[in-house]
Amino acid sequence: MKTDPLTLAVIQASLSQVCNEMDVAFARAAFSPVIAEAEDRADGIYDAVDGSLVAQGELGLPVFVGVMQHSAGHIIRLIREGAVAAPEDGDIYVVNDPYLGGTHLMDVRFAKPVFVDGPRGKQLYCWLQNTGHWPDVGGMVPGGFSAHATEVEQEGLRLPPVKLFKRGELDREILSIIQSNIRIAEQQIGDIKAQAAALLVGETRLRELIARYGANGLRDAIALIRERSAERMRAEIRRIPEGTYRAEAFVDSDGVVDAPLRIALAVTRAGNALTFGFDGSSPPCAGPMNSVWATTCSAVYLAMRHVFPDVPLNAGAFAPLDIRRPEGTFLDARYPRPVSGCAAEVSQRIAEAVFLCLVQAVPDLVWAAPAGTSGNFALGGFDPARGAGYVMYQITGGGYGGTAAVDGLTNGCSTIGISKTPPVEVMEQAFPVLFRRFCLREGSGGAGATRGGFGVEYEVEILRGEARASFVMDHGRFGPPGVLGGADGAPNVVRVHRGGETFIPKHLSKDQGIPLSPGDRVEVLTPGGGGYGDPFARDPALVARDVGRGYYTADDAARLWGVALDVSGAVDAAATGTLRGVRRAAE
C-alpha cells in the first residue's frame, strides 16, 4: 500500500477520530455524572502483540494518557501465560486491578479484542479499550476514596481480567458478583452498557478503516505513524538543553502516618532521549497515597503532554521518554498497598515535579507549580426533610502557576482533570447545605514577575441532620512552589467549625468521618499557583491594578513586589524606585 505522507496524515486523523467517537459514545450514554459530566473516562486502540498505544481519544480525562497500554500489556501477558482465557470474537474483558496497569479501583477498564480474517482463519488485529470511573466499587467508604485504608481490600472489589461479555453476550454470573459487591448497583448497569457500547462504536468505525486501507496496509501505516510521533517528540526534546534537572515535590501525608512523602525527580536530557529518575523518593506508605507503576508513567506522560500538547498521542510519543522504574518507592506500589489517592493527588505531584525540572531548562515553555489538587470534600449524611441519605462531593480548583507570558489562571481545574465544578445553586438544591461564601482567595497567588492564579475559598453550613465530612486534598503543608525567583502559592487550608470550636485536621488536607451537626460549618481555602520570576521585575502598574481589585493589600505590594502606592492607589514611582533600589543595593 502507498504510505505516502498524505495517507499517513489521513490515517492518523482517522484513528484519532475513531477514538473521539468512542469517547463521545461513552459519555453520552453513561448515566453516572462522573462519566457523563465530569468526563472521567478514556478510550483507545492498542497493539495486538504488546498492547502499546495506537491512538487515544482527545476527549478523555488527561490522567489516562497512555495508562491503558500498561493494562493491555498485562492482559496479553496473562493470556499468553494461560492465566486468563483466550479471546474470542465478541468478548469484552473487565479489569480494575491497579497492579495490572491501572490507577485506582474505581477506574474500571473494558478491553475488546478485534479480529480480522487472515490466511489461517480469524486473527487478532488489535485491542480496543476504555476506562470509566465507576461511582462505587465497594470498600470501606462510598465512592472509594478512603483516607485511612491500609490495604487494597479495604478500598473495594478488585477484578482480574475476566470476560464480562462472552461472544457478545453479557455474563450474568460475573455481573451478579460485581453487583453484589458495590453500592448503587442497580444504576451501574447503565454505565456498563454504555462502556461496552462505546467499544462497539469503535469497532465499527475501525472496520471501515480496515476495509479502506486493508489490514496489512493499516498496520504498516500505524507503525510509520508511531515512528513519526517518536520523531516529533525527539524534536521537542531537542529544544531542551542537554543536562540534568532536579526537583522535589511533596505529598502532605499518606492519610495514616503524618509525615510528608517526597518525590525526588531528576530529568536528564541526553541526545534525543529524556530520562526520568525517581531515586531518593519515599518508600511505599501505609495509607492510600501510593502510586502504581502505570499511573506513575501516565503522570509523566500527561505532564509532557501539557508542555508539548501537539505531539500525536500514541506509543511513539512516549518512546523517547525513558522512565526508570522506581522500585522500592511509593511510586511503584505493589500488592496490597492501598492506592486510592494515586490518580487524583499523587499523579499531580509527579506532574508538578516534571514541571519544576523542565521550567529550569525551558522557562518559556513551562510554568510555576499549579495548585495541583482535586480538592475533594465529601459530605455524607441523612437529610430528615427528605427522609433520605446523601453523599455530596464538592471539588474545587486552584490557581495555576505564573508563566513567561501571563499570570496564572484563577480557579483552574486539576492538572489531571477537565471537569467543571457544580454551581452553588445546584449544590444547595440537592443537599441540606448553605454556602456562606464562595469567592476568590485573596493574596493566594504566589508573587512573581508574573504571579500565580488565585485559589478559591468557601464556607458551607450543614442545615439539617447529622453528617460526616471527609477530605482528600493536598498542598496543605507546603504551597505550590514558585520558580525562577517567584514565591510559593498559598497552601490549602481546611477548617471545621463545630459546636463553637474550630478543628483543623491533623493531616491538614486529609481526614475522614468528621461528625457534623446542623449549624456546623466547613471552610476550605484552596492553593494559589506559584509565582514565576523576580517579583521586583513586575510592571508596577499591574501591581497597582491587582491592589485596586483587592487581590492584594498595599502592604503586600510594598513587601512582595517593592511597589509603593499613593493614597489614590496609583504607583508612587519615586518611592517604588527607592524600595526596589534598596534590595538591589543589598545584593
Place this chain on the structure above:
Amino acid sequence: MRCVAGIDVGGTFTDLLMQDADGTVRLAKVPTTSMNQEGANQADGVLAAIEAAGSSPAELDLIIHGTTATTNAVLERKLARVGLITTAGFRDILELGRRTRPRAYSLFGSFEPLIPRELRREVPERMDARGAVVVPLDEEAVAAAARALLADGCESLVVHFLHAYANPAHERRAGEIARAIWPNAYVTLGHELLSEFREYERGTTASVNAAVQPILDRYVARLQGELTARGHRRDLLVMNGNGGTVPARAVAREAAKTVMSGPASGVMAAAATLAQTGLANAITCDMGGTSTDVALIAGGVPEVSAELSIAYGLPIHLPMVDVRTVGAGGGSVAWLDAAGMLRVGPESAGSEPGPICTGRGGTRPTVTDANLVLGRLDPARLMGTRDAVTVERVRDAFFRSLGEPLGMSVEEAAEAVLRLANLHMSGAIRMVSLSRGHDPRDFCLFAFGGAGPLHAVALARELGIPEVLVPMRPGLTNALGCLVADLRADVVNTVNRGLDDVEEGAIAAILAEQRERALARMRDEGGEVVGTEVLHSADMQFRGQTHLIRVALPDPRPTRGAIQAAFEAAYFARFQVRLPEIRAVLVNLNTSVIGRRRPFSLAALLDAAEWGKDARVGSRRLYADGAWHDAAVWQRERLAPGMRVKGPAILQQADATTVLEPGSVATVDAIGNLRIAA
C-alpha cells in the same frame, strides 16, 4: 405586495436581498464598514447596500437587519463599562467560573471576566434554593452600591442575586432602587433575562447583555435615524440568535440575544429553503475564511440550544440556534511538523494577511490557495484581493514549503491539503451530529457561504452523505435568513422538581402565563405579523444528571404521563438507553411565540431571462483524484430547472463556486437549488 429587504452585515461583506412591490428580487454585496473605522460604523455599509441595489430607504416598507455589532464587541472586548450588584459572599462567581481551563492540555491561558473585580459590589441579602429569605435585602446598601458604581463611571448595571430564579423578589426590589438612581435604561436583572439556575451562566449572560446594551442601542438608534432621515417610515427588525427578529426599539433590552445572530440567520434561510424544497433533514455547512459553522436541522426545525458560549468562559444561556463553529476554513494554513507530517490548521491566515492568492501579504499556503492551484477556483474571480498574485507564485509556495520536502508534485501537495482539511471538517461534522444522537448519513449536506460549495461534494463523500444541496444564492444566505425570519419571543421558568411532585394544574398555569407574557411582549413590540404560533417545551433530565433534554409539549395542558412519555422517547432517541427505575425531573418550562411574517417564495430568486443563454461558458483544467481533468465551466444562473450537469464540472456564480467532483451529478430543482448526488 410590499417592498422588503433583508440586510446582513458579515465580517467582510454586507449583503442585501430585497423583493420589490412587483415581486422582483434585487441583490447587492458591498464591503462591510467596520465599527472602528474613523467616524464610520456598520450603518454606512447598510445604507451603501441599499444604494447599490438601486433602492432607497424611502422605497422600503420593511428592513430586517442582521448585525455583528454585538458579536464583534464581545470578541474584541470593546464593551461598555458595567457594574455588578450581587449577593454578599459571591461577587467573584463571574471571575471563578466553573473551574476550567482554555485547553485540555497546556496550563497557559488566562481569563478576564467582563466585569472587573473593582466594579463588583456586594450587598447583604440571601435566598435559599427554595426561594425562602435567609437574609433580608439591605435596601440602603443597594442604593449606596448603585451610586458608587455610577461614580466609578459605569454605564450599565447588572443586579444578580443567588437563587433569584426561585424567588426574584430581592432582585426586583434592588432593580427598582437602582433604576431610580441610574440615569439610563441600562439595568439588567439576572432573572429577567434568564430565569434558570446556575449562577455563573446566568450572571455571565446578564453581564454580556449589559456590556453590549449601550453599543447596540446607539448603533440601532443611529441606523434607524439615518433611515428615517432618508424617508424610511418603519421600525426596522433586528435578527436574534434564536432565529427570530425583534423590532429596533425593543432590541436593546435583551441585547445579548443578538450575539451570534449571524450564523443563526443562515440556518433559518436553510430551514426555509428545505421547507420549500420538501426536505426535512439537513446538516448545514457554512464555510468561511477562518472557520466553518455547522448546524443540524431535523424534521424541518433547526436545533436550538441554551448552552452555547461565545468564547472561553463566556456562556450565553439564552435559546439560540445551535450553531457549532469548527476552526477550519479557507484560511487554514498547511504546514509540516517537526517529524515531516503534513498538517492543516488550526492556525489560520484569516483575512490579514490572508491566503497567498489574495495578495494581502500572506506567504504560507492555505486551503484557498490549494483550491486555486487545483483549478477549483478561478484566479480571475477571487473576491477581496488587494494585489494580483499569479497562480505561478502560489504554486511556487506549495512547491517550496510542501511539495519539495514531501517529495510530491505541487498538485499532489495541494490535493493532500484539501483532503486533510476535508477530513478535519468531516470529523467535526460527525462529532457535532453524533454528540446529539444523529447519524450524518440520514441528512443532506446544505452547503453555503463563499467556500461551502467548493468542498461540499468531497465532504459529503467523506461523511457518507448521499446528497448535497447548494441553494440558489449560497453567498447571500444570511441576507435571505433575514428576509424569511419571523418575529419571536421566548419565556422560560425554572421548576426543577421531580415530575411526580408537580401538579398538572401548575404546569398548565405556568404555560398559560408564559403564553400571555410572550404574546403581550410581541404586541408591545408592534411588529407586523400574519399569524402567531405558540410552542411549549420542557427541559428535562433524570435525577442526578445534568444533561438537559428538550421535549416539545404540543398540549398546553399536558398530563404528567404525556410529559414522561415524551421525555423517555427523546432520551432513548439520543442516548439509546432506557431508565425506567429513575425519576424524571422537570427542570424548565419554555414558551416561544412565533409571529409569522408574510412568506417569501424562493422561486422569486429565479431569473427566467437568463435561461435562454448558453450556460456552458467554457472549460478549465481541474485536478481531482490524482489527475487533471477537462472540466466544463457553467454559469449557474443560466441553468434552468430540470437541467443536469455531470462532474467533473465547475458551476460559477457571482457569490460562490460549486465544484462537481468526477462522478457526481447535479440537477437543478424547481426553485433553483443544485441537488447533487455525491
